[in-house]
Amino acid sequence: MISLEKAKAGIKELAVRIRKEMEGEDEIRLMHLCGTHEDTITRFNLRSLLPDNLKLLSGPGCPVCIIPDMDLQMVFHLIKNAKITFTTFGDMARVPFEGKSLFYYRSKGYDIRIVYSIFDAMEIARQSEKPVVHFGIGFETTMPSTALAVLDGVENFHIFSSHRFFIPAMEHLLSLGKARIDGFINPGHVSTIVGVKAYEPIKEKYGVPQVIAGFEPYDVVLAVYHLVKAVKNRERALLNEYTRAVKYEGNTKAQKAMDEVFDSYDWEWRGLGVVPASGGAIKRKYEEYDAMKVFEDVFKDFEAKEDARKKACRCGEVLRGLIAPSDCPLFMKACTPKDPVGPCMVSFEGTCNIWAKYGGYRV
Amino acid sequence: MCLAIPGMVESVEYPFATVDFSGTKKRVRIDLVDDVRPGEYVLVHVGFAIHKVDKEEAKKLEEMLAEIFIESG
Ligand code: SF4
Numbered sequence: 001m002i003s004l005e006k007a008k009a010g011i012k013e014l015a016v017r018i019r020k021e022m023e024g025e026d027e028i029r030l031m032h033l034c035g036t037h038e039d040t041i042t043r044f045n046l047r048s049l050l051p052d053n054l055k056l057l058s059g060p061g062c063p064v065c066i067i068p069d070m071d072l073q074m075v076f077h078l079i080k081n082a083k084i085t086f087t088t089f090g091d092m093a094r095v096p097f098e099g100k101s102l103f104y105y106r107s108k109g110y111d112i113r114i115v116y117s118i119f120d121a122m123e124i125a126r127q128s129e130k131p132v133v134h135f136g137i138g139f140e141t142t143m144p145s146t147a148l149a150v151l152d153g154v155e156n157f158h159i160f161s162s163h164r165f166f167i168p169a170m171e172h173l174l175s176l177g178k179a180r181i182d183g184f185i186n187p188g189h190v191s192t193i194v195g196v197k198a199y200e201p202i203k204e205k206y207g208v209p210q211v212i213a214g215f216e217p218y219d220v221v222l223a224v225y226h227l228v229k230a231v232k233n234r235e236r237a238l239l240n241e242y243t244r245a246v247k248y249e250g251n252t253k254a255q256k257a258m259d260e261v262f263d264s265y266d267w268e269w270r271g272l273g274v275v276p277a278s279g280g281a282i283k284r285k286y287e288e289y290d291a292m293k294v295f296e297d298v299f300k301d302f303e304a305k306e307d308a309r310k311k312a313c314r315c316g317e318v319l320r321g322l323i324a325p326s327d328c329p330l331f332m333k334a335c336t337p338k339d340p341v342g343p344c345m346v347s348f349e350g351t352c353n354i355w356a357k358y359g360g361y362r363v
Numbered sequence: 364m365c366l367a368i369p370g371m372v373e374s375v376e377y378p379f380a381t382v383d384f385s386g387t388k389k390r391v392r393i394d395l396v397d398d399v400r401p402g403e404y405v406l407v408h409v410g411f412a413i414h415k416v417d418k419e420e421a422k423k424l425e426e427m428l429a430e431i432f433i434e435s436g
Pocket of ligand 1: 312313314315316318325328329330331332335336340341342343344345346352
C-alpha cells in the first residue's frame, strides 16, 4: 500500500494540475458509476478539491437502488403466497414499498433470512426440506456467484433474479442524452469481471472518454485528471488505472459461468426505464432453479401498483446524475437513513445515504 | 454491493479457501480465479474471490504516484 503521506502529496499535486488544466475552460461533467466511488468521493470530500467548472456526477451504480418497485412487489407477493424460506442481502431487506420492507415482513413471522453470500443461502437450502428462494441482485460483480450456485444445482434452491448487466446501462444513459456526460469513471469491480474489452463498443460508438478506477482517493483523483486531459484533447480514451485488479480480458472464468447461466432481456431500471439487453434472467435450461418459473402459478394473480409514498422521491433523477440528493425536497427532512423514503437513502451505496452519512454536500 | 475487499489466503480446501481479512476469517469460493495459493491476496466480493491482487501492478501505481510527488518537489 502507498503510504499516507505519499498519497496525500500525490493527491494535492494532482488537484493543482487539474485546476491548471481547467483554467478558462467550459464546464466539464464527469460521471462515476459505482456507489463505492461515491463513498470515496464524499467521505474524503474530493469534490472540494475540484474547480467549479468541473462537475463530478453520481450515476446508476447502486444495484439496490436501480431495482424497480415491480421486482420488490413480486418478491413480497411470493413470500406471502408460497411456503418458502427467503434469503437476501441486508441492504435489500430495508427497501420499502408502501412503507413495508422485507424486514417488516420478517417481523410479521415470514421466514426471511439475511445472508452474506449466496453460498450461505445454499447451505440453508441443503439443511432444509422447504424450498429456499434467494433474491439475486447485483451487476456483473455479483452475477458470477449466482451462476456458480445455479451450476452447483441444489434441488430446493431457487433464484429470484433481479440481476442487471451494467454495460448496457452506460450506453442507455448516453443515448438518453439529457444529462450531458463528458467522461466516465468506470466501476472498478464490475471491470474486474468484464475486463477493459467490455467498454470498447462504447468507445467506438460514442467516443466518450472512460477511465477504469480503483477505490482509494488517489485512484479517483488520478482518473479525474486523465479524464480532464482526454476531454480537452477530444481523445477517445479508454484507460485502465486499476491495473492491480483489472485485466484487458477480465475474469474469463467468471464470464463463462455467467454466459452459461444468464440470458439478457430488456428489463426496467429505476430512473432509466427499460434498458435493452440489461436483464440477467436465468436461462431456460436451468429453469428448475428459476423462482419465476418454479412459482409461475403464484405469480399468475400478481398485479403491480404505484407506491404513493414514493411520489415525491427523486431517486430516479439522482441515479441519472440529473440532480444531487440535496436538490430533493425530502432529503434529510422526510427522508433520512433511519426512515428512508427511497432506495437511494436505504442502500449504503445509494448517493442520498452516502451524503447523509458524511454531510458536507457539494456537487 | 460491488465492494470487494482484499484478504490473505490462509488455506485452500478447493473450491473454498479460508481467507483472513485482517483478523476476521471467512470461507470463500475460489473456483473463478486460477491457481490460488496460501499467502496470496485475493479480492473477495459476496463470498467469492473475483481476482488475485496483482502485487506488481500495485507497486507500479505506487511508483507513479511517488514520481508525481517528486516532480512537485
Ligand atoms: S432523499 Fe430520499 S426521497 Fe429524496 S431522492 Fe433521495 S431517497 Fe428519494
